[in-house]
Amino acid sequence: MKKMQLMTLALGAGLVLAPAAPASASPAELESAAVDAYLTRAWESTALPGMSVVVTYQGKVVHAAGYGRDAAGRPVTERTPMRVASLSKSFTAMAVMTLVEEGKLALDEPVVNRLPDFRMADPRAEEITVRQLLNQTSGISDATVDLGAAESAPSLAGYVAELGSGKLAADPGTRWAYSNANYETAARLVEVAGGRRFGDYLKERVFEPLGMSGSAAGDPAVRPADGFNSLFGVWMARSELRDFPYGGGAGGVVTNAADMGKWLISQTGRGRQLVGAESLAAMHAPSEVHDYGMGWGKQSVNGADMLVHAGNLFTYTAVEAIDPETGYGFAVMTNSAGLYDDTYDVLTGLVAMSQGDTPRVPGGDRQLIEVILGLVVLAAAGLGVLGVRRAGPWAARRAGRSGRRVALRLVPVLLPTVLLALYPATISFLMNGRTITWEQLTYHAAPLTITLVVAAVAGLVTGLARLRAWRSVGSTR
Known part of the structure; x- marks a missing residue:
C-alpha cells in the first residue's frame, strides 16, 4: 500500500x-x-x-x-x-x-493439524495457526527461511517442504511480518x-x-x-x-x-x-x-x-x-x-x-525521478573519466605521504562501491526484512540499479587509477 x-x-x-x-x-x-x-x-x-x-x-x-x-x-x-x-x-x-465455514479448517487450530508436512527447524512452528498465517503474524520472516529454494519449487507442496530448514523470527501471534511464505502455505x-x-x-x-x-x-x-x-x-x-x-x-x-x-x-x-x-x-x-x-x-x-x-x-x-x-x-x-x-x-x-x-x-513523479537518476549516471560517468585522467596530478600532490593517509583520501570515491555491495541488504532492511534479490533489482528498480553500478564503477576505476599513479610516483623518488 x-x-x-x-x-x-x-x-x-x-x-x-x-x-x-x-x-x-x-x-x-x-x-x-x-x-x-x-x-x-x-x-x-x-x-x-x-x-x-x-x-x-x-x-x-x-x-x-x-x-x-x-x-x-x-x-x-x-x-x-x-x-x-x-x-x-x-x-x-x-x-x-x-473451507472454515465448511468445517474443513478452523482459524485457530495449528496448521500442522491439517498440513502434517508443514515442518520447520523451530519447535514453535507447531503452534502457528491458520489465522496467524492469514494475519501475517505467524513468526515466519523472509530473513529466516530459504525463499529462493521455496520459490524454485514446482508445486505448493514443494514450496512448503523447502521451508523446513527455516526458523521463526518471533513467537507466533506476537509480531507482524509480511512474507509471501505465509500465503503460499495457506494456499497449500x-x-x-x-x-x-x-x-x-x-x-x-x-x-x-x-x-x-x-x-x-x-x-x-x-x-x-x-x-x-x-x-x-x-x-x-x-x-x-x-x-x-x-x-x-x-x-x-x-x-x-x-x-x-x-x-x-x-x-x-x-x-x-x-x-x-x-x-x-x-x-x-x-x-x-x-x-x-x-x-x-x-x-x-x-x-x-x-x-x-x-x-x-x-x-x-x-x-x-x-x-x-x-x-x-x-x-x-x-x-x-x-x-x-x-x-x-x-x-x-x-x-x-x-x-x-x-x-x-x-503524473510526472516517475519521470522526474528517472530524469534525476539519468543525470546522476551522466555525472558519475563523467567524473569517472575525469578522475582517471587526473590521477597523475592527484598522486603527485600526495607523493611521500603514508599509505594510510592516501587510503583515507580514496574512501569518498570508493563509497559508491560499498553502497552497491550493500544494495540488496539495504533494500531488504528498508522493506522491513523482505528478501530482495539482485535479479529483482534489475526490474522496476533498473534505473536506480544502473545508477549505483555506474557510480560504483566510476569510483572504483578512479580509485585504482589514483592508487596506481601514487605508487608510480613513489617508485620514481
Missing part, C-alpha cells in the same frame, strides 16, 4: 497521503463519464503503457475500462488480463474462509483441505460463483502479455522474473477490471456472497498486533478509512480498495512497474471524486 515502489524507499521517500477531504457530496453523484474523463487524463499524464480500472458503488459497477496498449500492441480494455500480484492474498484468504492448506489444486479451487469456489470468467491462478490459458519496466523514461517490455505454475496464493492471480468489479462488490457485502457476514468481517478485521487483516489492511486514503491492498510483480502493479461503510470499491491495475507507483495516485484521485472533491491529476 505504498505510494512509492520499494526502490523509492532507498531514495529516502516515504508514504505521502493527500490531506483529508472536506465533507463529501452524495456518493451517488459519481458518474461514469466523469470517472472516464479523469482516468483518461491520468493515463496521459502518467504516460503508463496500459491501465485498467474499475469503480463500484453499492452493488453496481460505476465504471470499468482500459486505457493504452499491452506489449503485443493490443488495446487494453476492461477485460484485458492483468497480473495483480499481492492482491492475490485477499483471494487466498477467501478460499481459506470458505487449501489444496489439502479442499482436495484439489489451488487454482482449481479458486476457480470453482471463488471465481465461478462470482462470475469472474476471466480470472485464474496457474492456468496457462489465462495469461497476460509481457509487462513493462521503465528505464530512464523509456518503457521496455519484459517477461516476468517468476511464473506461478502452481497458482500461487501470494501473487499468482490473473484477472481483469470487469471481474474485479464483481470481486469488490462482494467484498463490500453486496451482491453474491461466498461466506457469511461474520466471516467477511473477520477477514477485514485487523489482528491484535497490526492493522493488517486477512489479505486486506486498514489505511487512510484521502482522509477516508478504507481497506486496501497493493501489489507489484516485476512488470505489473495493482491496488484495490473498498469502503464497507459507503459501498465504494476501486481497483487500479497497470501492465508496468517503475520506481514510482502511479496506481496509488490514481486511486487517491478516484476516492477524492467519490467524496465530491476535485481530484489531483497524477
Whole structure:
C-alpha cells in the first residue's frame, strides 16, 4: 500500500497521503463519464503503457475500462488480463474462509493439524495457526527461511517442504511480518483441505460463483502479455522474473477490471456472497498486533478509512480498495512497474471524486525521478573519466605521504562501491526484512540499479587509477 515502489524507499521517500477531504457530496453523484474523463487524463499524464480500472458503488459497477496498449500492441480494455500480484492474498484468504465455514479448517487450530508436512527447524512452528498465517503474524520472516529454494519449487507442496530448514523470527501471534511464505502455505492448506489444486479451487469456489470468467491462478490459458519496466523514461517490455505454475496464493492471480468489479462488490457485502457476514468481517478485521487483516489492511486514503491492498510483480502493479461503510470499491491495475507507483495516485484521485472533491491529476513523479537518476549516471560517468585522467596530478600532490593517509583520501570515491555491495541488504532492511534479490533489482528498480553500478564503477576505476599513479610516483623518488 505504498505510494512509492520499494526502490523509492532507498531514495529516502516515504508514504505521502493527500490531506483529508472536506465533507463529501452524495456518493451517488459519481458518474461514469466523469470517472472516464479523469482516468483518461491520468493515463496521459502518467504516460503508463496500459491501465485498467474499475469503480463500484453499492452493488453496481460505476465504471470499468482500459486505457493504452499491452506489449503485443493490443488495446487494453476492461477485460484485458492483468497480473495483480499481492492482491492475490485477499483471494487466498477467501478460499481459506470458505473451507472454515465448511468445517474443513478452523482459524485457530495449528496448521500442522491439517498440513502434517508443514515442518520447520523451530519447535514453535507447531503452534502457528491458520489465522496467524492469514494475519501475517505467524513468526515466519523472509530473513529466516530459504525463499529462493521455496520459490524454485514446482508445486505448493514443494514450496512448503523447502521451508523446513527455516526458523521463526518471533513467537507466533506476537509480531507482524509480511512474507509471501505465509500465503503460499495457506494456499497449500487449501489444496489439502479442499482436495484439489489451488487454482482449481479458486476457480470453482471463488471465481465461478462470482462470475469472474476471466480470472485464474496457474492456468496457462489465462495469461497476460509481457509487462513493462521503465528505464530512464523509456518503457521496455519484459517477461516476468517468476511464473506461478502452481497458482500461487501470494501473487499468482490473473484477472481483469470487469471481474474485479464483481470481486469488490462482494467484498463490500453486496451482491453474491461466498461466506457469511461474520466471516467477511473477520477477514477485514485487523489482528491484535497490526492493522493488517486477512489479505486486506486498514489505511487512510484521502482522509477516508478504507481497506486496501497493493501489489507489484516485476512488470505489473495493482491496488484495490473498498469502503464497507459507503459501498465504494476501486481497483487500479497497470501492465508496468517503475520506481514510482502511479496506481496509488490514481486511486487517491478516484476516492477524492467519490467524496465530491476535485481530484489531483497524477503524473510526472516517475519521470522526474528517472530524469534525476539519468543525470546522476551522466555525472558519475563523467567524473569517472575525469578522475582517471587526473590521477597523475592527484598522486603527485600526495607523493611521500603514508599509505594510510592516501587510503583515507580514496574512501569518498570508493563509497559508491560499498553502497552497491550493500544494495540488496539495504533494500531488504528498508522493506522491513523482505528478501530482495539482485535479479529483482534489475526490474522496476533498473534505473536506480544502473545508477549505483555506474557510480560504483566510476569510483572504483578512479580509485585504482589514483592508487596506481601514487605508487608510480613513489617508485620514481
